[in-house]
Amino acid sequence: MNIxxxxxxxxxxxxxxxxxxxxxxxxxxxxTVEQLLEMTGTDKEGxxxxxxxxxxxxxxxxxxxxxxxxxxGLYTDAVSEDMILSVHGGTGANSxxxxxxxxxxxxxxxxxxxxxxxxxxxxxxxxxxxIFTCDAAxxxxxxxxxxxxxxxxxxxxxxxxxxxxxTGYTLTKGxxxxxxxxxxxxxxxxxxxxxxxxxxxxxxxxxxxxxxxxIATSSTSKVFSSAGTRVGxxxxxxxxxxDTLMNMRxxxxxxxxPINELIAAIVLENKDLFYKRxxxxxxxxxxxxxxxxxGQPHFKVACDSKSSTSFICxxxxxxxxxxxxxxxxxxxxxxxHGACFEQEHSFRIGYGFGDVDYFKGGLARxxxxxxxxxxxxxx
Amino acid sequence: MNIxxxxxxxxxxxxxxxxxxxxxxxxxxxxTVEQLLEMTGTDKEGxxxxxxxxxxxxxxxxxxxxxxxxxxGLYTDAVSEDMILSVHGGTGANSxxxxxxxxxxxxxxxxxxxxxxxxxxxxxxxxxxxIFTCDAAxxxxxxxxxxxxxxxxxxxxxxxxxxxxxTGYTLTKGxxxxxxxxxxxxxxxxxxxxxxxxxxxxxxxxxxxxxxxxIATSSTSKVFSSAGTRVGxxxxxxxxxxDTLMNMRxxxxxxxxPINELIAAIVLENKDLFYKRxxxxxxxxxxxxxxxxxGQPHFKVACDSKSSTSFICxxxxxxxxxxxxxxxxxxxxxxxHGACFEQEHSFRIGYGFGDVDYFKGGLARxxxxxxxxxxxxxx
Numbered sequence: 001m002n003i004x005x006x007x008x009x010x011x012x013x014x015x016x017x018x019x020x021x022x023x024x025x026x027x028x029x030x031x032t033v034e035q036l037l038e039m040t041g042t043d044k045e046g047x048x049x050x051x052x053x054x055x056x057x058x059x060x061x062x063x064x065x066x067x068x069x070x071x072x073g074l075y076t077d078a079v080s081e082d083m084i085l086s087v088h089g090g091t092g093a094n095s096x097x098x099x100x101x102x103x104x105x106x107x108x109x110x111x112x113x114x115x116x117x118x119x120x121x122x123x124x125x126x127x128x129x130x131i132f133t134c135d136a137a138x139x140x141x142x143x144x145x146x147x148x149x150x151x152x153x154x155x156x157x158x159x160x161x162x163x164x165x166x167t168g169y170t171l172t173k174g175x176x177x178x179x180x181x182x183x184x185x186x187x188x189x190x191x192x193x194x195x196x197x198x199x200x201x202x203x204x205x206x207x208x209x210x211x212x213x214x215i216a217t218s219s220t221s222k223v224f225s226s227a228g229t230r231v232g233x234x235x236x237x238x239x240x241x242x243d244t245l246m247n248m249r250x251x252x253x254x255x256x257x258p259i260n261e262l263i264a265a266i267v268l269e270n271k272d273l274f275y276k277r278x279x280x281x282x283x284x285x286x287x288x289x290x291x292x293x294x295g296q297p298h299f300k301v302a303c304d305s306k307s308s309t310s311f312i313c314x315x316x317x318x319x320x321x322x323x324x325x326x327x328x329x330x331x332x333x334x335x336x337h338g339a340c341f342e343q344e345h346s347f348r349i350g351y352g353f354g355d356v357d358y359f360k361g362g363l364a365r366x367x368x369x370x371x372x373x374x375x376x377x378x379x
Numbered sequence: 380m381n382i383x384x385x386x387x388x389x390x391x392x393x394x395x396x397x398x399x400x401x402x403x404x405x406x407x408x409x410x411t412v413e414q415l416l417e418m419t420g421t422d423k424e425g426x427x428x429x430x431x432x433x434x435x436x437x438x439x440x441x442x443x444x445x446x447x448x449x450x451x452g453l454y455t456d457a458v459s460e461d462m463i464l465s466v467h468g469g470t471g472a473n474s475x476x477x478x479x480x481x482x483x484x485x486x487x488x489x490x491x492x493x494x495x496x497x498x499x500x501x502x503x504x505x506x507x508x509x510i511f512t513c514d515a516a517x518x519x520x521x522x523x524x525x526x527x528x529x530x531x532x533x534x535x536x537x538x539x540x541x542x543x544x545x546t547g548y549t550l551t552k553g554x555x556x557x558x559x560x561x562x563x564x565x566x567x568x569x570x571x572x573x574x575x576x577x578x579x580x581x582x583x584x585x586x587x588x589x590x591x592x593x594i595a596t597s598s599t600s601k602v603f604s605s606a607g608t609r610v611g612x613x614x615x616x617x618x619x620x621x622d623t624l625m626n627m628r629x630x631x632x633x634x635x636x637p638i639n640e641l642i643a644a645i646v647l648e649n650k651d652l653f654y655k656r657x658x659x660x661x662x663x664x665x666x667x668x669x670x671x672x673x674g675q676p677h678f679k680v681a682c683d684s685k686s687s688t689s690f691i692c693x694x695x696x697x698x699x700x701x702x703x704x705x706x707x708x709x710x711x712x713x714x715x716h717g718a719c720f721e722q723e724h725s726f727r728i729g730y731g732f733g734d735v736d737y738f739k740g741g742l743a744r745x746x747x748x749x750x751x752x753x754x755x756x757x758x
Contacts, residue, residue, distance in 0.1 A: 001478050001504060006629035013440040030436035033638075037431075048427045052416075056607035056642070057409035058600075061392040088467045088609070091633045099380050104505075117630055125380060126483075126505070221437075228435035230467070230609075230636040250385035251496055252631070254470045257609040259412075259638055263435070 003124040006116055008340040011324070019334035021362035022353075026165065026196070026309045026336075028225045028278035029354030036226070036263070039277075040270040047266075051259060059258035060086075063233075067261045070268035071233050074198075074218075076209040079235055083208070085245055086261065088253040089232040090195045090219035094118060097157075097191055097215055097234060100241075100248040102127040106156035111142060113166055113311070113341035115193055118159045127156075133342070136302035136313045140169040144178045151186045157215075158183050159191040162207070166341055166348035168196070168305020173205045180211040189241075191215045196307040198223045198271070199279045204306070208235045215241070222308060222352070224267050224274050231256055231264035278352060282308045285351030285359050292363045298370055298379070308352030311338070313345055314370075316379035320344050330372065331365040382503035385495055387719040390703070398713035400741035401732075405544065405575070405688045405715075407604045407657035408733030415605070415642070418656075419649040426645075430638060438637035439465075442612075446640045449647035450612050453577075453597075455588040458614055462587070464624055465640065467632040468611040469574045469598035473497060476536075476570055476594055476613060479620075479627040481506045485535035490521060492545055492690070492720035494572055497538045506535075512721070515681035515692045519548040523557045530565045536594075537562050538570040541586070545720055545727035547575070547684020552584045559590040568620075570594045575686040577602045577650070578658045583685070587614045594620070601687060601731070603646050603653050610635055610643035657731060661687045664730030664738050671742045677749055677758070687731030690717070692724055693749075695758035699723050709751065710744040 012024045037044050062068075063086030072081045087093045098121035102108060107128040110119040119129045130150045134140040142160075151158065158179065163170040171179070183190040192207040194216045207214035219232035236242055267274065289310060293299050298314050305311075314323070324337035324347055338346030351359050373379045391403045416423050441447075442465030451460045466472045477500035481487060486507040489498040498508045509529045513519040521539075530537065537558065542549040550558070562569040571586040573595045586593035598611035615621055646653065668689060672678050677693050684690075693702070703716035703726055717725030730738050752758045 001627075002482055003478075003627065003630065006626055009440075009629035009633070010626075016440070027436065030434050032432055032434050034431040036435065044431075048430075051427075051430075052413040052423075053411055054607070055409050055411050056415065056605040057406065058606045061388075061395070088471070088632050091629075091631065092467070095631055099382075103381055121630060226435040227437045228433070228636045228638065230632070230634070230639075247385055247389075248382065250388035250470075251382065251500060252470065252474055253467050253609070254388070255609070257607045257639060259607065259642075260609075260636060263638075 001124040004116070004120045008116065008336060011340055012334070012336060015328065015334050019328060020332035021358065021365055022334045023349050023351070023359070023362045024334040024336045025353065026348070026350045027222055027227055028308050028352035029281060030227065031225045033263070036266060039273055040266055042266055050262065054258050058255050059261060061255050063256070064258065064261040064265060067231070067265040067268070070265045074268065074271060075206050075235065078209050078237065082239065083235055083237050083242065085234045085242060085249060086256050087232050087234060087249055088256060089230045090193065090217055090221055091117065091232070092253055093217035093219065093232040093234045094193060095121065096245055096248045096252050097217060098122055099125070100245050101156050101189060103156070105154060107152070107154050109147065109150050109155055109158040111147070111158070111160035113164060113343055114159065114161050115165055118193070134169070136300065140164065140167045140303040142175070144182065147179070148182045151182060151188060153186055155186050155188045157189040157191050161193040163196040163307040165193070165196060165307070166309050166336065167303050167311040168307035168309055169303045170204065170306040173210070176205055176207060176210055180214070183211065183213065189213050189215055191217070194218045195222045198275045199282055199308065200306055206235070208237060212237045220264050220267050223278055225278065226264065226267050229260040229264040229267070231260050278308070281354045282352050284356050286310065288356055288360055289349065289351060289363065292360070296367060296370070309348050309350045311346055311348050318379065320346055323347065327366060327369050331369045333362050333365045380503040383495070383499045387495065387715060390719055391713070391715060394707065394713050398707060399711035400737065400744055401713045402728050402730070402738070402741045403713040403715045404732065405727070405729045406601055406606055407687050407731035408660060409606065410604045412642070415645060418652055419645055421645055429641065433637050437634050438640060440634050442635070443637065443640040443644060446610070446644040446647070449644045453647065453650060454585050454614065457588050457616065461618065462614055462616050462621065464613045464621060464628060465635050466611050466613060466628055467635060468609045469572065469596055469600055470496065470611070471632055472596035472598065472611040472613045473572060474500065475624055475627045475631055476596060477501055478504070479624050480535050480568060482535070484533060486531070486533050488526065488529050488534055488537040490526070490537070490539035492543060492722055493538065493540050494544055497572070513548070515679065519543065519546045519682040521554070523561065526558070527561045527564070530561060530567060532565055534565050534567045536568040536570050540572040542575040542686040544572070544575060544686070545688050545715065546682050546690040547686035547688055548682045549583065549685040552589070555584055555586060555589055559593070562590065562592065568592050568594055570596070573597045574601045577654045578661055578687065579685055585614070587616060591616045599643050599646050602657055603650070604657065605643065605646050608639040608643040608646070610639050657687070660733045661731050663735050665689065667735055667739055668728065668730060668742065671739070675746060675749070688727050688729045690725055690727050697758065699725055702726065706745060706748050710748045712741050712744045
């Protein structure tokens with residue numbers, strides 16, 4: 001298929017382990033297996049004995065029951081284990097949803113900024129994609145009237161990331177219900193990439209809690225510090241749709257493998273430990289960001305984040321890719337440039353990695369770089 | 380997308396752990412982690428220490444170097460590590476290849492029987508699929524003249540499974556070269572699903588050994604007894620194509636996870652142990668099948684298999700699905716019915732699981748079932 005370059009992967013992955021200050025990643029500080037066992041009080045010997053005696057056959061086609069139970073525990077009682085499909089990562093989840101839902105003649109409403117899969121896969125399939133872009137001027141708020149005007153009887157899905165990637169903007173329950181109302185008006189699916197959900201003292205509602213045609217995707221990669229399990233999932237209360245998704249999964253990945261499913265189950269059974277640990281990490285770093293940005297007249301964070309990233313806009317006329325390239329080359333700081341999210345003059349900064357001094361060091365380098373641009377008369 | 384039901388998954392997976400005699404699977408006897416470590420002489424303590432200290436971050440976007448080195452070792456010197464992309468299972472490999480290659484206006488020549496991805500994904504994308512079906516009457520041989528007549532300047536790929544799934548028919552080097560010649564004549568890719576390759580005393584040539592536009596897919600699932608690693612790979616000497624495949628992989632799965640990649644590396648570094656073990660297993664069982672079938676006038680195996688499965692045709696007029704359903708319900712024997720491969724009046728029988736008495740028990744039940752059909756006058 002004629003599909004666009006996946007910008008964020010092309011930009012970040014080759015530089016991920018090379019930058020002196022890597023502020024590009026959006027993951028919360030990854031754990032080692034040993035740290036996972038220690039923080040969750042899992043018996044190490046018993047764990048390795050279980051792995052040791054595990055058959056390397058396919059494992060569970062429907063997902064390991066223990067894992068599905070742990071996933072169901074992330075939602076309200078509206079969600080039960082039979083509504084869950086375990087898949088290969090959040091990427092696998094989004095991919096399966098897009099391929100399974102989009103058909104010729106449909107249209108898709110995609111609320112940007114968003115993960116690129118949600119507009120580039122439908123485009124590649126040949127489906128009309130109607131883009132609504134939240135912008136910095138309005139603090140990345142969604143204009144519900146505009147979304148309502150964009151949908152029609154051929155709208156198969158409305159999709160968004162909540163909490164948003166890259167801005168961290170998070171819809172309240174009431175705002176989600178407004179979107180549900182719009183989706184219901186045309187009988188559309190409402191798909192939320194919820195991979196950044198959970199870093200809050202209050203329960204963050206999932207679209208699956210609120211809408212029978214809601215589809216939530218997520219994984220262990222971000223707020224659960226365990227991208228290496230490659231375990232993701234799709235949740236929907238629409239069981240006929242789940243069967244369609246399962247068929248698409250057979251074409252995509254079959255199943256997830258028992259070792260990774262076991263590790264993911266341990267992670268998710270201890271969700272509150274991860275939420276608390278990572279909320280502390282991101283709040284400390286975010287406070288440092290907000291403090292630093294007060295002294296940066298060219299920069300602005302246009303909305304508060306409930307996630308592990310914030311999105312910074314700048315007021316000078318250097319393209320987003322060029323700015324990020326210069327910053328990397330001159331100051332060895334990696335950020336995720338805004339064009340990865342179809343947003344110019346901006347970049348995403350990640351601060352979930354858990355070393356606030358390192359983070360401050362990276363911010364200082366960014367400040368130096370802007371100063372050097374000023375001194376050169378480039379801005 | 381409007382995609383066909385994935386028949387083999389719908390049929391086998393729900394019954395996989397329920398049948399008294401499961402002759403449906405095509406995997407060679409799976410190992411446990413402990414068995415893997417023992418048979419490969421891997422230090423158990425060191426292995427678990429390595430897992431223990433492993434970060435659960437993404438791992439290697441390009442694939443773990445140790446794994447890629449082990450994969451390269453499965454081929455001749457024509458293949459090097461930079462030509463390898465590690466992906467999520469053989470299914471992930473086939474899926475990525477189909478989505479990456481097929482574009483509107485192309486046609487695809489698919490040599491059946493074949494794994495369903497290779498014709499149903501192109502069909503769903505809207506690409507013309509030209510089917511050549513090898514049949515029992517000709518011993519499942521490929522008619523090269525007919526294939527040559529089917530290709531034209533819009534043929535993007537010719538695809539097949541070699542060794543074949545389900546028949547086990549395996550092309551010689553000379554036959555592969557004939558296909559290469561046809562593909563070259565129209566500058567098409569030649570894609571071989573080689574997941575059953577290796578159970579032979581002689582080196583089985585890969586399409587990548589022989590053609591610069593050859594694409595081989597495989598995984599640890601079948602001849603390497605380790606489906607649970609979910610590690611698959613794509614090999615191509617065409618590095619521009621590899622970049623296209625890598626972009627499609629970003630939309631599909633990102634990366635494979637470090638624990639599974641480590642286990643897969645250990646498996647593949649010891650490929651000869653698996654080839655030998657599993658060749659012995661399948662040869663003993665296949666001999667039992669050939670002996671048994673001499674006493675079964677309704678059944679025929681139309682070609683010799685070099686794989687862990689054989690394909691059995693029958694001479695009575697019961698649809699393939701109905702026969703397999705009856706066999707399962709009446710005799711608790713699970714086979715993979717021929718309609719999964721678009722072949723009527725036939726079924727695939729798997730014998731890689733490593734218990735020849737159990738296998739003979741299953742065969743005896745099949746014989747009883749046919750006898751009962753005769754007695755009822757159903758055949």
